[in-house]
Amino acid sequence: MSEGEEGxxxxxxxSAEVVVVALFFLLGGLVIYDSVRLGIGWQEVHGPRPGxxxxxxxxxxxxxxxxxxxxxxxxxxxxxxxxxxxxxxKLVLTVxxxxxxxxxxxxxxxxYVSSVLFISFxxxxxxxxxxxxxxxxxxxxxxVFFLIFEIWFKVPLPKGxxxxxxxxx
Amino acid sequence: xxxxxxxAHGFGVALSLKNLLLMFTGVILGVVIGVLPGLxxxxxxxxxxxxxxxxxxxxxxxTSAIILLSCIYWGALFGGAITSIxxxxxxxxxxxxxxxxxxxxxxxxxxxxxxxxxxxxxFVGALVAVIMITFLSPIIAGFALQFGPPEFFAVYLLTFCxxxxxxxxxxxxTLAAMMTGxxxxxxxxxxxxxxxxxxxxxxxxxxxxxxxxxxIGLFGIGEILLTLEEGLAFKGAKAKLNARVVLETWKELPxxxxxxxxxxxxxxxxxxxxxxxxxxxxxSYGVARRFSPRxxxxxxxxxxxxxxxxxxxxxxxxxxxLPMITLGVPGSPTAAVLLGGLMIWGLQxxxxxFIEQKDFVWGLIASMYLGNIAGLIVVLTCVPFFxxxxxxxxxxxxPIIVVVCAIGAYTIHNSIFDVWMMVVFGxxxxxxxxxxxxxxxxxxxxxxGDAAEASFRQAMLVSQGDLSVFFSNSLVxxxxxxxxxLLFLPxxxxxxxxxxxxx
Numbered sequence: 302m303s304e305g306e307e308g309x310x311x312x313x314x315x316s317a318e319v320v321v322v323a324l325f326f327l328l329g330g331l332v333i334y335d336s337v338r339l340g341i342g343w344q345e346v347h348g349p350r351p352g353x354x355x356x357x358x359x360x361x362x363x364x365x366x367x368x369x370x371x372x373x374x375x376x377x378x379x380x381x382x383x384x385x386x387x388x389x390x391k392l393v394l395t396v397x398x399x400x401x402x403x404x405x406x407x408x409x410x411x412x413y414v415s416s417v418l419f420i421s422f423x424x425x426x427x428x429x430x431x432x433x434x435x436x437x438x439x440x441x442x443x444x445v446f447f448l449i450f451e452i453w454f455k456v457p458l459p460k461g462x463x464x465x466x467x468x469x470x
Numbered sequence: 471x472x473x474x475x476x477x478a479h480g481f482g483v484a485l486s487l488k489n490l491l492l493m494f495t496g497v498i499l500g501v502v503i504g505v506l507p508g509l510x511x512x513x514x515x516x517x518x519x520x521x522x523x524x525x526x527x528x529x530x531x532x533t534s535a536i537i538l539l540s541c542i543y544w545g546a547l548f549g550g551a552i553t554s555i556x557x558x559x560x561x562x563x564x565x566x567x568x569x570x571x572x573x574x575x576x577x578x579x580x581x582x583x584x585x586x587x588x589x590x591x592x593f594v595g596a597l598v599a600v601i602m603i604t605f606l607s608p609i610i611a612g613f614a615l616q617f618g619p620p621e622f623f624a625v626y627l628l629t630f631c632x633x634x635x636x637x638x639x640x641x642x643x644t645l646a647a648m649m650t651g652x653x654x655x656x657x658x659x660x661x662x663x664x665x666x667x668x669x670x671x672x673x674x675x676x677x678x679x680x681x682x683x684x685x686i687g688l689f690g691i692g693e694i695l696l697t698l699e700e701g702l703a704f705k706g707a708k709a710k711l712n713a714r715v716v717l718e719t720w721k722e723l724p725x726x727x728x729x730x731x732x733x734x735x736x737x738x739x740x741x742x743x744x745x746x747x748x749x750x751x752x753x754s755y756g757v758a759r760r761f762s763p764r765x766x767x768x769x770x771x772x773x774x775x776x777x778x779x780x781x782x783x784x785x786x787x788x789x790x791x792l793p794m795i796t797l798g799v800p801g802s803p804t805a806a807v808l809l810g811g812l813m814i815w816g817l818q819x820x821x822x823x824f825i826e827q828k829d830f831v832w833g834l835i836a837s838m839y840l841g842n843i844a845g846l847i848v849v850l851t852c853v854p855f856f857x858x859x860x861x862x863x864x865x866x867x868x869p870i871i872v873v874v875c876a877i878g879a880y881t882i883h884n885s886i887f888d889v890w891m892m893v894v895f896g897x898x899x900x901x902x903x904x905x906x907x908x909x910x911x912x913x914x915x916x917x918x919g920d921a922a923e924a925s926f927r928q929a930m931l932v933s934q935g936d937l938s939v940f941f942s943n944s945l946v947x948x949x950x951x952x953x954x955x956l957l958f959l960p961x962x963x964x965x966x967x968x969x970x971x972x973x
Contacts, residue, residue, distance in 0.1 A: 314905070321901055325646055332653045335668045348931035351660040351667055354923045358652045365642040365649070372640070384904065389699040396698055397897065400691065400872055404889045412877060420869040428865030442870055446877065454521050456881050 307388030317384040318373035325366040332359030395427065411461030413443045473605055480832025483533055484840055492538040493837065497845045498852075500545015505553055505856050507864075508694035508871045510563075511546035511787075512803040512913070515539050516682040517690075517878030519811050526815040533833040539811055540791070540834065541841040543804050544596065547747075547787045548849045549856065551588040551780055556581060556857050564747035564783040567755040571768060571775030578771055582715035583722075585853055587773050588780045590723060591730060593846045595781035598734040599741065599788035600838045607824070607835070610796040614821035619928035620939045622797075624949035626922040627940075628956070629799050632743050633911040635956030643907045651912035654679045655919020662927050674887045681916035682882050685807060687892040688909050690875040692899020694868055716850060719773075726777050729758045733778045737785025741801055742793055747786040754782030788838065795823060795831060799918065803910050806917045 332355050339352030385393070399422055406415035420439035424430045430438075450456045451469075460469065483489075503514035522535035550565035555572035568588060575584035617625075630648060637644045657668040658678025669675040723730075733754040740750035758778035759768040768775045790801030791808070798819035800806040812819045823831050849856075859867075879892040902909055933939035941947040955962075 317901070318905060321905055321907075325650070328650060328653060331670075332656070332668060335670070339665060339667060343935055347663055348935070349927050351663055351665040354926065355653065355656040355667060358649050358656065362646055362649045362653065365645040368642045369640070369646060372642070385699070392698045393695050393900070396695060396868065396872075397893075400896070401893055403872070404876065404886075404893050407876070407880075407889055408886050412873075412880065416873045416876075419873065420866075423865055423869035428863055430865075438866060442873065446873070450877065450881070455524065456520060457884075458877060458880060459886060 307386065307391075309387045310383035310385070311387045311390040312384040313381050314384045315373055315376055315381045319370065322366045322370040322373065325362055325369075329359045329362030329366065332356075332362065396423075399423070407459055409461060411464055412458045413447060414461055414463050416446070417443050473608055476608075476828065476832045477604055477836060479828070480834075480836030481840075483530075483829050483833035484537060484836040489534055489537050489833075489837070490840070490844075492534055493541045493841050493844045494848065496538045496541025497545040497548075497841065497848045500542035500547075500845075501549035501552070501849060501852075501856055502545075502859060503542065504546035504549020505859050506867065506871060507559070507697040508690050508868070509874070510689055510693070511543050512807055513686045513689040513875070513878075514546055515542050515804055515807045515811075516685045516882075517874060518542060519682060519807065519814070520878070520881035522811065523814065530829070532812075532815045532817060532827075533830050535811065535815060536808070536830070536834050537837040537841070539808055540837060541844065543787070543808070544838075544841045544845045545848070546804075547596075547784050548589060548592055548845050550783075551592065552585065552849070552853060552856055553860060555584045555588060555776070557860055559860075564751045564787065565779070566748070567751040567779035567783075568776055570755065570779075571770070571772050574769070574771035575773070575776065580771070582712070583719045583773060584776050586716045586719035586850065587723060587776045589846055589849050590720065591733075591777040591781040592784040593842055594730055595734050595737050595783070595785035596788045596838070596842045599738050599785040600835070600842070602738055602789060603792050603838070604835055607792055607796045607831075610792070611821040611824040614797050615825075617821070619925045619932065620942065620946045621949065623922060623925040623929050624940055624946045624953065625797055625799055626918055626925065628949055628953040629793075629914065629918070630911065630922075631953040631957040633908070633914075635959035636740075636743070636749060637908055637911070638749065639906045639908045641960040643905070644911055647902065647907040647909070648911040648915050651915025652919045652922075654684070655681075655916045656923070661920045661924045674885075677883075679891070679916060680882055680888065681913060682807065682810060683879050683888045683891050684895050684916055685803060685913055686875050686879050687895025688899035688902070688913065689803070690878075691872065691892060691896025692903055692909075694871060695896065695900040696903055697864075698868070722773060723777070726774050729762060729774055729778050730781050732757060732761070733781035734785045737782035737787075738789045740782070741786035741789030743801070747783040747790070747802065750786035751779035751783040755779045788842075791838075794819065795834070796821060798921070800914065803913045806914050810917060 336352035336356035336359060340350035341352045341356040342350055344350045399419060403415055403419040406418070417439045420442055421435050424435045424438060425432070450458050499518070500514065503509040504511070519539065522538060526532045526535040550560060551568055551572070554560045554565040554568040555576050558569050558573040560566040560569055572584045572588065575581065633648060634641050634644050653668070655678070657675050658666070660667050666676070736754040736757065737750045740753065741747065755775065755778050758774060759765045762768070762774055764772055764774060787802065787804070790805040792801070794800040794805040794809050798809065800809045809819050817823065817827060817830065875892060876889050879888045880886065882888060899909060929939055940950045
């Protein structure tokens, strides 16, 4: 997958480094902000205030991120390798986006129905399996999970309208 | 010889029919987990941990629960070798070094020999480590009974500085990842005063981030995304493993006793010091290549090149449990997950375990012997079955793994919010892995953050804010000193390299 359009770099390593460092700064900043609010000094009886430890944690995050940023920026342009190719990114997103939708769906229709939909989507979209195989595997998996968790280990999982219609919860 | 007596008692605990059954269940599950991409020792154990909540409440149940979980771990350690040798895909990071000689052996039709050698040397490595745990852990635990807050903080400091000193990743990336772990651990209730921190008014964050969710996301979802980049198909060699091949390999193995011994030593040491199985396997491969008379042929399919990393990885993976049960400081992410399990079951990890929970501790240690024997039997007899799992197309297995991860994340606290967090951690895991931010120190920081902070603040309270308490006696002083040396090790080696370069 290294040739043509699919092999083109979607993102270079340097850009990726900068994005991640920015996220680290955001996190460190948030931590420092809330630590200062809680107090970072010494307090009689209790010793260091609640913000003391996180404050330095936030500080170290920011300082080391600054160094990481500098090191990333110092990389020469010709050594700036591909972080992810276009084709790879497409594949990763075809998994990531459905996974995110799946996680959101669990709230509404329960984990069993959304799992059936999720597995079906994968097998049909990426695997191009005939529908009967898709249905057999996805429904089969859901039934196996139901037996293991609800019946065998008695761990209730989130359920939706279908389960209450079937009277399973 | 108190240990022998205690161990015999432990065998009595572990050798019940129920526990033996759990052992085989655990090992089989573990090998499956080790073989599957996206599932490994750490997140496999994390996903299955909620299933033990009910089990651990029955009398003696905590011992059964830890036997089940630790056997999943042994299974995962064994399983990594199968994919490395047959498919040239390391199922686990610690089996990367196994591919160097394992896969060439498989291509030359000697897959069976490579597998038999890998499993046997894994077993030997684990055995050496368990023997060490048997005799060393009561001593360390006894020693640790006298620890106060400064000593405990020094041990935590040593743990985290060791990551910076021994990590192959850039030191400041290690530091950033580790401190992110500490920041995530600080979210929620302050362990000393009970003040709410870093929640920004969100009710979801009141209880903080659960590291089990982080482990499932970082290692599970992150790994799936990485595997996807490589494409969707696995192509592998066929495995023929029968009694004849095993016996033939066993005849050859004693030749490599010195490599075995050296690798076990490297593994045990790296496991106790939190470096873990992965660097241990590389280091021991490197050492073996240097000292072996056949060293020049390494990489073309030498059995010795399989023996060395497998022995060390298994020895390190096993001995990572030593600091976990004696000090409450895990040496690897998987040991951290087991530690989390102990805390959820209501057991306080640390030196007191050896006094208050004798059945549990010695049952666990005895199960390490038995679990590895069970593991060896299972992998030697069932390789074709496990290899068949990898022939299931990725478009079928990947969504099922994602679903399993989601269920695992949900069942920890029965919270759908955790499923969303898992996805977020998955993306973070993918980015971190690609940009060489190490995940292990981050996970350990999430687990140990509160305890490390509490011990630091208690020590400060005792000394009234005087930092010299961390050098107040020879024990705490040498721990702190060693920690600082490890912390600055990257700097020291850089300076030494420059000085040598100038000459």
